Amino acid sequence: MTPPLGELALARGTVDRLTERRTDKEWVDAAWKDPRTRVLVVSNGRAVVREDDERVELVFVSPEEAPAGTRFLLGQDADGVVYFGVSGELPTCAGREAPPASLREVGTLLGDRDAGLLTHAVALANWHDTHTHCPLDGTPTVPNPSGHLTTCPVDGSEHFPRTDPAVIMLVADPEDRCLLARNAAWPGRRVSILAGFVEPGESAEQAVIREVAEETGITVTNVRYLGSQPWPMPRSLMLGFRADAPAGQAIAVDDEELAEAHWFSREDLLAAIEARELALPPPVSIARRIIEAWFGGPLPSTWPPPPRP
Numbered sequence: 001m002t003p004p005l006g007e008l009a010l011a012r013g014t015v016d017r018l019t020e021r022r023t024d025k026e027w028v029d030a031a032w033k034d035p036r037t038r039v040l041v042v043s044n045g046r047a048v049v050r051e052d053d054e055r056v057e058l059v060f061v062s063p064e065e066a067p068a069g070t071r072f073l074l075g076q077d078a079d080g081v082v083y084f085g086v087s088g089e090l091p092t093c094a095g096r097e098a099p100p101a102s103l104r105e106v107g108t109l110l111g112d113r114d115a116g117l118l119t120h121a122v123a124l125a126n127w128h129d130t131h132t133h134c135p136l137d138g139t140p141t142v143p144n145p146s147g148h149l150t151t152c153p154v155d156g157s158e159h160f161p162r163t164d165p166a167v168i169m170l171v172a173d174p175e176d177r178c179l180l181a182r183n184a185a186w187p188g189r190r191v192s193i194l195a196g197f198v199e200p201g202e203s204a205e206q207a208v209i210r211e212v213a214e215e216t217g218i219t220v221t222n223v224r225y226l227g228s229q230p231w232p233m234p235r236s237l238m239l240g241f242r243a244d245a246p247a248g249q250a251i252a253v254d255d256e257e258l259a260e261a262h263w264f265s266r267e268d269l270l271a272a273i274e275a276r277e278l279a280l281p282p283p284v285s286i287a288r289r290i291i292e293a294w295f296g297g298p299l300p301s302t303w304p305p306p307p308r309p
């Protein structure tokens with residue numbers, strides 16, 4: 001069965017994550033010595049890519065060529081090739097390489113294998129880069145052979161990669177108009193559906209109801225789950241929902257978070273996009289897919305991609 005949102009750009013991947021090998025130091029060391037092994041180097045959320053006409057591919061290096069940095073096992077493909085990630089200085093290889101690219105830039109352009117590898121590698125690199133010390137006593141922690149766990153050498157506490165759940169929801173009124181808002185921090189005419197982090201001790205559905213009320217004063221019912229996509233910028237898992245807003249409610253925008261929020265019919269939304277009065281999130285985002293699922297098909301216009309350095 002096709003999920004309601006179709007295939008999400010960053011929720012792809014074809015390699016086996018090899019969870020059973022993660023504590024097997026001998027196997028991991030042997031895989032790192034195998035010349036067939038491919039290493040994806042990530043730095044500040046970016047990796048080196050190669051662009052050929054319409055195709056964009058990741059550029060891997062051999063373990064020998066890999067820079068110093070934290071190493072982590074990503075998995076193994078159907079041909080038996082093992083993939084590692086390294087958080088370190090990006091390789092500079094002569095050839096047809098394009099500038100280093102982020103998930104936002106190439107998430108929809110990569111094939112399934114590469115989209116999954118880059119998403120996984122960026123997520124783990126972000127965790128390693130920001131969780132270097134034991135939270136209990138401040139001692140530098142030591143990664144295990146596969147880089148999926150760190151241990152404090154003083155108190156033995158174990159630390160696992162973090163993912164922050166966030167909810168993102170399309171709210172519709174009884175006329176099936178969609179609530180779109182402009183975040184106060186966004187420039188220009190960008191609008192999107194509402195989103196926010198799940199708080200400790202809260203369910204995702206409770207977070208949907210709370211966030212919509214906080215940001216717009218609207219009470220929602222009938223919260224239902226649509227699908228999810230990792231968004232490791234730096235470490236979110238976006239959980240997509242629909243919710244209904246019963247009639248007779250006025251929008252009261254929380255102006256610390258939002259600049260404005262309005263109801264849009266399908267016709268109003270299309271007209272506003274075509275008149276360039278507003279722009280939607282890019283196709284790599286789950287927000288865009290949720291809006292298009294409500295609309296009933298693809299919509300024109302995207303946010304301009306961020307400039308390449």
Ligand SMILES: [Zn+2]
Nearest residue numbers: 134137152155
């Ligand atoms: Zn410790």
